[in-house]
């Protein structure tokens with residue numbers, strides 16, 4: 001999927017819409033002590049008979065890409081995502 005280099009979105013600092021530069025970034029690792037991770041650990045990995053229920057996972061072919069949008073005026077960065085799964089990301 002082709003994605004434009006700059007988009008016009010709202011900037012919190014400037015308090016108005018500004019042109020933002022877009023860069024592709026990798027998603028960060030989930031925190032070890034987040035609620036979701038703790039719930040998963042409790043349910044599947046801890047205690048008597050604590051065995052991972054779902055060990056084999058099919059590999060997914062596509063991912064939701066992560067972007068960072070940088071404001072052209074105040075240079076503040078913010079995470080930006082398109083809620084679609086895609087194989088290739090081309091910034092045009």
Ligand SMILES: [Zn+2]
Nearest residue numbers: 011014071074
């Ligand atoms: Zn700004």
